[in-house]
Amino acid sequence: xxxxxxxxxxxxxxxxxxxxxxxxxxxxxxxxxxxxxxxxxxxxxxxxxxxxxxxxxxxxxxxxxxxxxxxxxxxxxxxxxxxxxxxxxxxxxxxxxxxxxxxxxxxxxx
Amino acid sequence: xxxxxxxxxxxxxxxxxxxxxxxxxxxxxxxxxxxxxxxxxxxxxxxxxxxxxxxxxxxxxxxxxxxxxxxxxxxxxxxxxxxxxxxxxxxxxxxxxxxxxxxxxxxxxxxxxx
Numbered sequence: 001x002x003x004x005x006x007x008x009x010x011x012x013x014x015x016x017x018x019x020x021x022x023x024x025x026x027x028x029x030x031x032x033x034x035x036x037x038x039x040x041x042x043x044x045x046x047x048x049x050x051x052x053x054x055x056x057x058x059x060x061x062x063x064x065x066x067x068x069x070x071x072x073x074x075x076x077x078x079x080x081x082x083x084x085x086x087x088x089x090x091x092x093x094x095x096x097x098x099x100x101x102x103x104x105x106x107x108x109x110x
Numbered sequence: 111x112x113x114x115x116x117x118x119x120x121x122x123x124x125x126x127x128x129x130x131x132x133x134x135x136x137x138x139x140x141x142x143x144x145x146x147x148x149x150x151x152x153x154x155x156x157x158x159x160x161x162x163x164x165x166x167x168x169x170x171x172x173x174x175x176x177x178x179x180x181x182x183x184x185x186x187x188x189x190x191x192x193x194x195x196x197x198x199x200x201x202x203x204x205x206x207x208x209x210x211x212x213x214x215x216x217x218x219x220x221x222x223x224x
Contacts, residue, residue: 032211041217041218043202044215091213093212100152102151105150
């Protein structure tokens, strides 16, 4: 079945460092791909999405490109802030099901 | 997009009792789901809440333990029955407009069973 493999971390960075969180997927069809963020004590918030190959999703300085050839959807940000500290989930949806990765905890230190 | 209100946000319950969690969406949605999230873990799908009919449960979850109702397109409840400490977790309500689109989440219910 469809699945998502995500770099688990935890990841600790200094403020203004470059962030990459790796995400690869396995799917039989052509899924939509998502990144969600979860701040402490809260539910998941959609961060960005891409619905087809070569689409780039972006939001709040975060970007991810849907790479069909490498089945990847890596999350990047050029300069992280302390306020970006959270857990990040990669997810895919192939019509009905939505599958989540294990989550990556990011801590950004001043 | 959809805004999801979930309550209670947290509760501490005695073992053997039941807790009902409510989920209200601010717009009509096609799909509603209930997830469980153990501390530091990913999300595990409990069931899909079907309007006007029995929920569809994932492997390992049964209706007697987690009865779910969805009387209309914007409201659902999850009951955690006969609770034990192993049921301590975060329970999340989710909704999607259409299949393949993004999911929206409530803020979660943090349940502690003592």
